[in-house]
Amino acid sequence: MHGPPWVGWLLVVLCAATGAYCLSRVGAGGAAQRREARGEALMGLGMAVMALPMSVVVQPSWSPWVFAAVFGAAGLWALAHRHPHHLVGCAAMVYMALAMTAAAGTGSAGHAAHTGHAAPGGVPVLTGLLLAYYAVFVIAAGLRLAPAGAVAAGGPPAGAVATADGPAHAPDVAGPSGRARRGSARPELIGACRVAMGIGMFAMLLTL
Numbered sequence: 001m002h003g004p005p006w007v008g009w010l011l012v013v014l015c016a017a018t019g020a021y022c023l024s025r026v027g028a029g030g031a032a033q034r035r036e037a038r039g040e041a042l043m044g045l046g047m048a049v050m051a052l053p054m055s056v057v058v059q060p061s062w063s064p065w066v067f068a069a070v071f072g073a074a075g076l077w078a079l080a081h082r083h084p085h086h087l088v089g090c091a092a093m094v095y096m097a098l099a100m101t102a103a104a105g106t107g108s109a110g111h112a113a114h115t116g117h118a119a120p121g122g123v124p125v126l127t128g129l130l131l132a133y134y135a136v137f138v139i140a141a142g143l144r145l146a147p148a149g150a151v152a153a154g155g156p157p158a159g160a161v162a163t164a165d166g167p168a169h170a171p172d173v174a175g176p177s178g179r180a181r182r183g184s185a186r187p188e189l190i191g192a193c194r195v196a197m198g199i200g201m202f203a204m205l206l207t208l
Contacts, residue, residue, distance in 0.1 A: 007203070008053030015051060015200045018193045019044025025190075039086045040193065042074060046093060047200050067097035085137070092130050092201055095122065099208050122208035131205050138198040145191045 022041035026034055050067060052059065075090030099122040 005053040005056050008051050011051035011200050011203055012048050014196055015044050015048035018196045019048060021189065021193055035081065039074065039078065039083065043089050044197055046071065047197065047204065050096065051204060064097040064100040068094050088133060089201065092205065095126060096204060096208065127205055127208050131202060134198050134202040134205065138195055138202065141191060141195045141198060145188060
């Protein structure tokens with residue numbers, strides 16, 4: 001990623017931590033929740049690698065094509081399973097990877113690696129649309145976090161998990177006592193992870 005190295009490292013830490021948490025959720029919940037956790041883990045960890053500052057870590061010339069192939073395949077999976085938000089995220093990752101190859105082809109990426117300034121890349125209209133999408137997504141997801149702590153006041157059942165494509169629902173329970181199985185994700189943490197990844201994607205798109 002172009003820009004000041006400290007911004008890149010902050011994004012690396014944020015996205016890696018978010019991806020690691022999503023990865024820890026892969027074995028918990030129902031089949032839909034596990035699929036969603038896998039998609040979010042891939043997105044978070046992929047963003048962490050892409051956010052490595054170019055002025056400090058020089059990635060191989062073939063790495064953008066790896067990003068494009070991996071997230072292109074993930075985008076087709078998201079399309080087949082009707083996950084619109086994951087589809088947009090994968091499209092954004094492919095778009096940024098192709099912008100990296102375009103910058104490298106013009107030689108501006110090497111210049112940015114030495115100067116620390118952003119290299120031109122991407123299509124302004126597409127970048128603007130993606131920025132608008134993630135700005136709205138972050139605001140909406142942040143607002144959804146507000147009632148997450150009001151469970152006792154008549155909100156969803158304790159431990160309810162809100163997926164990106166459906167309403168909140170309670171996870172499986174261990175028995176008549178109603179205790180949630182160990183490993184059930186807290187809804188506020190899931191929401192916070194989505195906000196963090198949305199902010200990270202917005203910041204990365206700004207560097208194009």
